[in-house]
Amino acid sequence: MPRTGLPSGSGTWLDPDIPVTGGGPGYGAVVESLRDLLDGFAAASPDEETVRALADAFAAWSKRLERHRVGERQQVFGRRRDLHGRGQVMAPKFAAEESDERSVKGTVTFGRYFLGGNGAVHGGAIPLLFDEVMGRLSNTAGRSQSRTAFLHTDFRSVTPVGVPLSVRAWFESEEGRKRFIRAEIRDGDTLCAESHGLFLALLPGQP
Numbered sequence: 711m712p713r714t715g716l717p718s719g720s721g722t723w724l725d726p727d728i729p730v731t732g733g734g735p736g737y738g739a740v741v742e743s744l745r746d747l748l749d750g751f752a753a754a755s756p757d758e759e760t761v762r763a764l765a766d767a768f769a770a771w772s773k774r775l776e777r778h779r780v781g782e783r784q785q786v787f788g789r790r791r792d793l794h795g796r797g798q799v800m801a802p803k804f805a806a807e808e809s810d811e812r813s814v815k816g817t818v819t820f821g822r823y824f825l826g827g828n829g830a831v832h833g834g835a836i837p838l839l840f841d842e843v844m845g846r847l848s849n850t851a852g853r854s855q856s857r858t859a860f861l862h863t864d865f866r867s868v869t870p871v872g873v874p875l876s877v878r879a880w881f882e883s884e885e886g887r888k889r890f891i892r893a894e895i896r897d898g899d900t901l902c903a904e905s906h907g908l909f910l911a912l913l914p915g916q917p
């Protein structure tokens with residue numbers, strides 16, 4: 711059911727209608743490499759020579775990137791809405807496949823970096839993914855910026871690492887500034903985790 715009163719062309723998740731700037735066409739591939747690096751690092755037991763080589767390479771890249779440091783408004787990381795996961799690596803990559811003004815569906819695979827233990831995803835990474843997906847849904851389709859007021863997560867069964875999972879988030883209701891949103895993560899038919907949250911539209915001047 712489309713939300714009424716939307717400015718035309720205000721865009722949904724898959725068609726955000728927001729200009730993309732910064733990082734150029736190769737930026738997405740770099741973000742993918744960074745994700746692979748984090749998963750590879752988490753899965754490795756490196757020898758001392760490899761650890762030294764990594765330390766040198768990381769230090770050299772940190773120094774080189776320092777020359778390109780910008781303020782938040784110019785930052786590229788996390789602001790490329792054309793890329794899955796909007797080009798950040800803090801949360802696992804959510805790939806949206808279907809969206810409308812009130813919902814989004816897609817997939818996520820938690821890599822080895824997000825391991826808690828015994829093959830299960832870390833219990834903090836799951837609300838992180840929910841906040842990412844629900845928070846972004848809250849701000850789509852011409853809605854103003856909002857912030858998470860609360861986010862309740864129920865862990866219903868183990869969320870496995872390295873398995874493609876389906877993710878769904880949808881608006882339950884909108885009452886003035888209050889946006890109540892629900893979401894779930896499933897492994898096939900098995901419900902792994904579900905969440906409900908309140909997102910509050912920011913007032914003018916609120917950070």
Ligand SMILES: CCCCC/C=C\C/C=C\C/C=C\C/C=C\CCCC(=O)SCCNC(=O)CCNC(=O)[C@H](O)C(C)(C)COP(=O)(O)OP(=O)(O)OC[C@H]1O[C@@H](n2cnc3c(N)ncnc32)[C@H](O)[C@@H]1OP(=O)(O)O
Binds near residue numbers: 860
């Ligand atoms: C997010 C904007 C940043 C802009 C980014 C720009 C570009 C980035 C590019 C892409 C980004 C894309 C997607 C983003 C993805 C993920 C987003 C994640 C979002 C977050 O991760 S964001 C961080 C965590 N978040 C906070 O850091 C919030 C800290 N906090 C506050 O900033 C205030 O707390 C605030 C503003 C929330 C409310 O403050 P306030 O003063 O405006 O409102 P007030 O307290 O008056 O409440 C009004 C009515 O809501 C009820 N209410 C309030 N809180 C409630 C609660 N907890 N439970 C039940 N009811 C509650 C009251 O009871 C009242 O209800 P009633 O009107 O019926 O009396």
